[in-house]
Amino acid sequence: MFKGSIVALVTPFTPQGEIDFEALDALVDFHLDLGSDGLVVAGTTGESATLDRREFSALLRRVIETVAGRIPVLAGTGSSSTKTAIEQTVAAADLGADAALVVTPYYNKPTQLGLQLHYSAIADASALPLVLYNVPSRTSVDMLPQTVERLASHPKIVGIKEAVADAVRIAYLCQRCGPEFSVLSGDDSSCLESMRNGAHGVVSVAANVVPKQMHELCLAALHQDWERAGQINSSLAALFEVLMIETNPIPVKWALFEMGLVDSKVRLPLTMLDEKCFAPVRQRLVDLGLVGRIGKGTTA
Helix, strand or coil, X not given: CCCEEEEECCCCECCCCCECHHHHHHHHHHHHHHCCCEEEECCCCCCHHHCCHHHHHHHHHHXXXXXXXXXXXXXXXXCCCHHHHHHHHHHHHHHCCCEEEEECCCCCCCCXXXXXXXXXXXXXXXXXXXXXXXXXXXXXXXXXXXXXXXXXXXXXXXXXXXCXXXXXXXXXXXXXXXXXXXXXXXXXXXXXXXXXXXXXXXXXXXXXXXXXXXXXXXXXXXXXXXXXXXXXXXXXXXXXXXXXXXXXXXXXXXXXXXXXXXXXXXXXXXXXXXXXXXXXXXXXXXXXXXXCXXXXXXXX
16 A cells, blocks of 8 residues: 655756756655655656656656665656556556556546546556546546546556545545555645545655655654644645645745755746745745755845
């Protein structure tokens, strides 16, 4: 079962826009040292939409080699094309990923039956366990809990990242999909409430910045230490909010730049964080003791 704080890892780029493998190695070590429970490579936060197949393979290979089996590595292999998603999932298996995180098809807006057949086809062709990924704010299609329940009977489909912040939905999934089916929040702000309703953890954007705190929040929740989990959640609430001040991963990339961990480069059509947003992001980092009052990305 996948559980705890699983980081939706950014993909660091050089100022010229190539994958920065040196920064990537340092990021992975950062998460291993500070307790992250898993990594998602080439997901939404990893700018998967702008990675070509060669880059996807090189990125995933490097992370798997650096992790060396210490925590699970999930590869983002979703596509609007079932055929392409199968090919990406097979490639991830060949590279040694522990699972595939497969987003619902975007733009073509399949029906619930289409979603069921899409995921069943990928699972039938896959040597990897699949974690479903439902994020209608990005894809314009909502995979309903009843569809997930049907898919959970497939032996290769082992969990879901549910980005709909709905406690009733989370409770339904936990109750109806079986005790070994991992239900993971896909939304930092509602992670604690989701875990109160049975979720096993979170695929987290904020964990890029605060891996130790997100690990401890999830650990406390898994042990039903709701007082401790609530304290951590309250301390991070302002960070959760500011990391969505523009489209993810723009703010989290900038935060990591301020912390001296990566360049702020994002690939078009995304653009660097608007200057008016620098101060609120920086202030949250200062409040958490992650940077001084002047960060790497600022001038005196």
